[in-house]
Structure formats: C-alpha cells, structure tokens
Amino acid sequence: MPNAAEEKTQPCPACGAEIRADARFVIWCASCDWNVDPAPEEEHNRLDRARRALARKHGEKLLAEMTDGENLRARRDAPSVLAYVIALAVHGVTVVLASAGAWCLLSGWGVPGMVLGGILLVAAWVLRPRPPGLPEDALVLHRTDAPELYALVDQVAQVVGTRGADLIAVDAEINASVMSYGLHGRRLLTLGVPLWETLTPQQRIALLGHELGHYSNGDTRHGLVVSTAYRSLTTWLYYFAPIARPSALDMVVNVLYVVPRLLVHGVLSLLDHLTLRATQRAEYLADREAARAASTEAAVGLMDRLLTTDSVAVTLRREANNAALTGPRNTRKADAGTDELWKRLAAHMASVPEHEYERQRRVGARRGHSVDSTHPPTHLRRTCLLSGAPTPAAVVTDGERENRIAAELADARSKVARRIAREGFDG
Template sequence: MGNDMHGGCPQCGAELPSDDRFVVWCVGCAWNVRGGADEAGEDAGRVDRFRRRLSRAYGEELFGRMTSAQPPRPGRGTTYAAAHALAGVVHLLTLAVAASGLWLVVTGWDVVFLGVLGIMLLALAWLMRPRLHALPRDGVRVYRGDAPALYGLLDEVAGALGAPRADVVVVDADVNASVQVMGLRRRIVLRIGLGLWEPLTPQQRIALLGHEFGHLVNGDTRQGLFVGSALGTLAQWYALLRPTDDTRGMGLIATVARLTMFPPAYAALLLLRLLEHLTLRASQQAEYLADDLAARIGSSAAAMDVVDFLLLADTATFWLHRQGVSARTVHRGRTVGRQPAETVWEQLREYTDSIPPHEVERRRRLSVLTAHAENSTHPPTHLRRAALAVREQRQAGVVTDVAREKEIDAGLDPARRELGRKVLNG
C-alpha cells in the first residue's frame, strides 16, 4: 500500500499519484478514469445513445428543479394520479378474480366444473394478493430491550423529523441501509448494514438515519401501501405467469399451455414497467428530499460524506467478500490464530479510511460518465452530492457524545460478533 508516483500521464504528462490497490488515472485530464474498462458503451447503437441522452437530460432537469427555491414534492401532478389509478386497477383485478371465484363456489355446484373453477380462481386470487412484507428472516433482530441507547437515538431522529418510531431494527452485513413499513400492523423496520454503518463516524451515522427516516415523511409514492403493494402484486403476477424458457421434453399440450401464458405474463410485465415509470420521478424526488432531511439532522457535511461513501460501496462489499475467502482458506489450511469475528468491522473501517481521496474523486467522475440509468430509483450519486453542496449548509440538528456513542455501540456488539462470524464463514 502507498502513494507512489507512477510517472507521467501518457495523455497530458502530469504526475500520476496512485495507490497500488486502485486504478492509476490522471486527475487533470481524466486519462484512464474508467480503469481500462471498455468505453464502447458510449458509442453503442443509436437507440442506446438516445436513451443515454434522454436520461441525462431528465436527470439534470430534475436536479435543477430539486435545487430551486421551492423544490417539488412527490405526490403531486398527473403522474401521481396516474400511478394511483393504475394501482387501483391492479387491486380491482385481484378483487374481481376473488369475487368471481367466491360466486362460482357458492352458486356453481350445479355444474361441478364451475365449482372447481371457482376454487381455482380463489387460489389464484390468494397468489395474486398484495404482499405486505413480513419481518425479514435474515439478519439479526435488535429489539428495544437489547439496545436502549440505539433506540433512544432512533427516537430522537424520528421525533425531529415528525416520523414514526422504529419498531424493529434488523442488522445485516450489507453495505446498505433501508426503512420499510411491513405487515398488517404497519410496523416500521429499520435495516442497518454493518458494511455501511461501521465505517461511518457517529455524526455521519446520524445523517444516514435522517435519510432513512426521511423516507417516511417525504411523500415517497413507492413507500405507500396502495402503490407499493400494487408494484409487489404485479411482480408476483409476472413471476407466476412467466412461461419457462426450457421447452425440452414438452409435449404438444404443454407447449400450447406455455404459449397461452405469454399474453397474460407480458401484460403483467408491461403494467409493472408502466407503474415503475410513473413512480420513477417521485422516487428520485424523494431521494433528494431524504438527503435534505439527512443534512438537517446530521449536518450538510456529514450527509455529503455519506453520499461519498456510497461511491465506495462495491469496494467495501468486495473487501468483506475477500475476508471471508481468506478466512476459509486459512481454516482449511489449519493455520492457527484466526481473527476474532468482531474485528472484521474494525478492519473494514481501517481499510475504508485508507482509501485515498483521488480514488473517491475517480468514483465521483465515473458517476458523471455512467449514471442516469433510465430505470434507476435513485438519482445519480454525483448529483445527490451536488444538490447537498448548493443548498444552504446546515449544522447538525441531532448530536451525541462519547459516552452515548459507547452505549449505542454496546447494543450492537452481539450483532457484530454474529455477523462477523457470518462474513468469515461464508
């Protein structure tokens, strides 16, 4: 590891500061900013180039609107109404199938086939029903009694935003975080990935929490029960109806049955894509607003640091994977002195802290070159950071002290040990 100079840039002659662990590139002229990756995608066909230009223009237009004096909020306009209308059609179709099945079961037994068809329609309606999400089975659940200091911080952040309090925290090893409303009881489940949480400073963690709880108050259409469950229902319809690609050994009847599945399957897929398109702008607006709430709670500087770290998410994920491979190799070789599981997170923090600024800058420029994915629910990372930078710079609304931070960490220690073992054991 180190910051050796790799001579001059072959394009502009400038010196190339580098770290042997990362791509050698030129900060001045951006030579090799892609790290040798094939750049042919930029010169792809006309359709791809058109889509890229369109999505870039859309992303920049939305960025301009979200950084204006009065940024729009999700839940307004014709697309909002259209999304709810389409979601209503989806739910009505499910109810229609259920009602038809019930009617045939009650009245159709004079012709046995109709009664059987009614039972089949009821079973289909059950499979088509909206999913309200159950508590995740993976990860480690941390309840209030296990981590009172952590929940105290969560309650303070939620209270400052006017958001509902978290009911359950689920901790996993991912480089991610999310909040969801689950089940008939509409329980608030906060998911914390230690791969993201551990490398952040205490103030950056507060900004992260502000972002996640912000999704509960910023009008994110996809977080709502009505539209969110319709998206899940359409995905379930397509999964149920999609014909298998493997036709080997199929007889004539099976082949005909497979062909008849295409129209309803792809009708469901078309509706799913349409509903996703209608909610895309609201979803991206919600991300900008959640970032603004993160700045309000954790400070603008901390919120920008969190967004910067997201540029390194794949690097942190690969590092964790490599630790598991290395630990399992050492174990098979019967080498003694394996590291304690909980030290994985301390080492991850040391690794991410050692990533040089020029690698972060390279990732930021890559975001400019490769972002604006047409179907992305998040705005490009560089635009999220730019939006935070041009807005009024905020001081932290919620802070902690060293004693409180130690109590918060202590509540997560059992999860650290268990998930550290999971990382090392695969």
C-alpha cells in the first residue's frame, strides 16, 4: 500500500471533485476523466494500424455474439477456407521457383542457365515453408528439471481439453506464449519471468489456461499452412524493401521493387483480413478456458495485470539502471542480489492502487488497448469474462506446491535477473 508521502489529495481542476491518488502514478479524476490519458498514443506502422482497426471491429462484433450465447467454437468458415487457398498459392510460388530452377540447371543452357537456375533455387530455399525452431535466448526447462511445474501444466491442459507442453522455457519478456516447433509439431510453452512473478497463484493458472486453450480451440492463423505462408510473405517483404541511401543503380532497383512489394503487402493484408476474426474468436475462447481453469476472478485479474505491463517495464528498467551504477567492481555483489529484483517487482505490483487499474481500464477503452495488434481490445475481453455467471476454479494450488514450483524456477529466475541487470531491459 502507498505510504503517506506517496498519497496526495487535491481538487480536480475541471470539476472540483476531490482527488485522492498515489503520487507514483498519474493523477486523474474519476468523476470527469480529467487527465485520465495524459500521454499521446504511440504511432504504429500502416499494417499495424490496419490490424488494430480490424481488431476493434471484429472484437466488438464477437463480443456481442459471445454474450448472446452463440457457439463460437472453431469452424471452417468462408474466410478461413480462402485463407488456406491463398496460403497454398504462396507455397505454390515456392514450388514453381524450385521447379524452374531445376529445369534451368538441366536444360543445357550453359552458364546463363546455371546462374539463373541457382538464383531460383536459392530463392525457393529461402522461402520454403518451415516451422519455427526453438528460440535461441530462452532458458529451457525439461520435465526432469521442473516436474511440479509440468504437472501443473498437465493438470490445466486436461481441464481445457488438450495435452500439455513438450517443453517449457522462460525468458525476460512481460508475456507468455505457446508455439509449435519442429517437423513433428512439438509444443513449447514460454513463460516470461517478469509477468509470472507479478501474478498471484490463481492468475498464473489462468495464464496457463489461456495459453493452452489456443490448442483446444483452434486458430487459423497459427496453423502450419497459414503460419508458414505468413513467414514466406514476410521474407518476400524484407527482400523487396527499398534500399536506404540509394545510388543511381539502387534507385532503379527500388523502382522495380515497387510493384512486387505492393503485391506482397496486399496479399499479407488480405490474409490479415481473412484470419483476424478466427484469431480473435480463439482469444475469447482461450479467455473462457482461463476462467474454467482458474476462476473468472483470476482470469479478470490477469486482464488487469496485462493493462499494467508498462509499469512492470518501467520498474525493470529502473532496476537495470541501478544495477549498472554499481559498476563492474561490484558485479559479484550485484549477482548475489538479483533474486531481490523479483521481490521488489512483486511488491511494487502488489502496491498498485485500484484507482490506477481503473484508469488503465478507461484508457484501454479509449485507445482500444490490446496485448498486440491481433488481440481483441483488453476491455472487451474483460467485459466478456464478466458477462456470464462467475466460474469457480477447477485447478487450485496450495502453499507447498507453490514453493516447490518456485524452487524449480529459482535458477532460471536468477539467470533472467542477471541478464536484465547486466544487459538492461528493453521490453
């Protein structure tokens, strides 16, 4: 809780209502919304702005359908089928490039045929559909390293109707995610330590329920065919990007790249339009699974935590800056105190007053805040969770289990803390 030095009382300049606030956070008026959103919204690139506009549009429509009780389980609607067709066409271009390259090499055209064939085969190789591999900077925990954490994940997975993760990794992101990797589609669950450490035990279960819920509900965009097509199109866009500070020859190349760049950008935007509704449907359904696993209260609490990730980032940057000031002579001392970073972060987040959460909720509603440009706005997700009867928790933990999981994560927590202390935090 804020101490007396942090509390502040003043009249609202706009309506005169009394404002009692924590001086560590924005001072605002709950009666008239004076100063509720003092910072300008960050700029996004054109594709990101279009995605956010679509996210708001689809999010509001899907919320109405969810609260009306419509069955929104994953289904192959016309947009999803068309998205698969386009994705197959993208992969078809790769097949054509590979076939043309092989034909040039075998056609007997001599050196020109060999050069052209080689170029086409290299292009096909770069654009080939391939599932992602394991992240290079993540710290992987195997079942033998964290049996209690894996057991909790398996228990949550059983509740949401899927299987658990094949691997669990931790990193320094204020996030969590699931992905399929490798040719056999193995599952990786990645937990960002900065997010995990700010959550209550039930909110952590809600987080696991949400992430694993993506597997039980389906998501066109994250299916193998469409996701690898996205990757190929993004690669094309990278190679067709205009050359910076161009020479005369580079300017000609830039002009020649305009049409193919616009074409690739158009196909990428079309895939966004076709798959965004299914992606957002999957998010709403994953939120429901989070509530089933951990309770509606915990799932809503998780939504509130996601609204305050900026505060987490500011706290971690401050901690990293303080660690940098200790200098190389005190590196051993700084390393010894890295575990204290998580205690200070958890204490800071526990002290965030309710009026700051309310301010963030109001700002989120104004801006259409979402976790990223493909998620439904957070305030709509929160509204959806609160629209029905409260759901009790199907999975609960006790103090002993929480301590065992904390012990299994202790080494990884220390490594992530040392990374933040030595390299800074850029999340």
